[in-house]
Ligand SMILES: [Ca+2]
């Protein structure tokens with residue numbers, strides 16, 4: 433970033449001495465370009481879209497034919513944006529020559545030299561690279577979109593590539609996940625640690641798990657004796673959202689846990705019984721359930737399911753909510769509020785001690801997220817649709833696309 437500032441200052445100086453002139457440069461495609469915004473040079477950075485060779489629109493459809501979300505999601509600034517999964521492959525980049533421009537080891541090493549812009553083609557968007565392979569010509573980016581407009585088919589961002597005007601990595605993963613996110617685990621690793629992409633860096637320890645195809649890039653496989661453990665209690669107290677993808681091989685046992693079932697245990701558990709992934713929260717005072725919410729939907733084994741749970745932290749009626757595959761799927765009411773930390777440090781794939789024996793999960797888990805706020809129904813629906821078509825084994829049978837990729841264009 434220091435280098436970038438230095439270059440920006442140099443360009444500001446350049447503007448002072450050349451205000452009467454027209455700035456031109458030669459692109460890597462071999463054509464000369466003039467600077468269309470030379471008169472506002474003070475705002476330009478070296479990552480201005482004109483400094484790349486190619487651009488492609490990424491358009492969001494939140495109308496009834498897409499994600500069917502009527503309200504705006506995200507905030508007005510980059511740091512409170514909505515994270516969208518952008519999957520670059522032969523589907524989104526169907527032309528082989530276009531993929532060659534994107535997957536270019538000179539201009540885009542490790543996938544971190546491209547730039548995402550808002551629709552104004554000026555506002556730079558934060559992004560995280562979860563996966564990038566030149567050999568496979570496939571990549572998975574998380575891009576923070578300032579606002580995804582409800583009931584719109586024209587809202588878009590732009591990816592710019594070809595050329596490397598900054599000669600420095602442009603990714604900024606902690607800028608993608610806003611301060612409401614308290615943990616985001618992509619589970620794309622093959623071994624310890626299980627990285628948390630948020631600024632909190634709550635990384636976990638793999639124990640026996642193997643990497644496998646998940647819903648979004650890789651996920652973690654659990655075969656009834658594996659777990660990912662943490663050295664802290666991480667599920668937020670009170671208002672919270674917990675979401676994940678599961679593809680079960682068995683219809684029972686602990687998926688996420690900071691609690692147990694004994695009278696002295698308290699905190700949140702996510703536990704499958706009877707084929708339903710319950711959200712259970714127990715009280716510190718007597719260990720009894722504050723609430724126990726089963727979704728309406730039975731999770732069928734061997735099917736990717738997006739499961740999300742929210743609680744506003746109050747005892748108001750029906751403010752504990754379950755969502756399955758982006759749709760409302762049951763509510764509950766908390767008996768009391770929550771003010772005491774959970775009994776056990778966080779675990780994925782098992783219940784906390786003393787219940788570690790016999791309560792292991794069997795199946796795949798991917799993309800676990802914790803937030804310290806109860807996300808809206810629209811937010812959760814968009815999370816589902818943003819991720820539903822990123823399955824590296826196919827597109828999950830989702831028939832109403834949220835993301836559409838335009839054709840490659842020379843930068844304007
Ligand atoms: Ca993943």
Ligand SMILES: [Ca+2]
Nearest residue numbers: 640655657658
């Ligand atoms: Ca095992």
Ligand SMILES: [Ca+2]
Nearest residue numbers: 685791792793
């Ligand atoms: Ca089990």
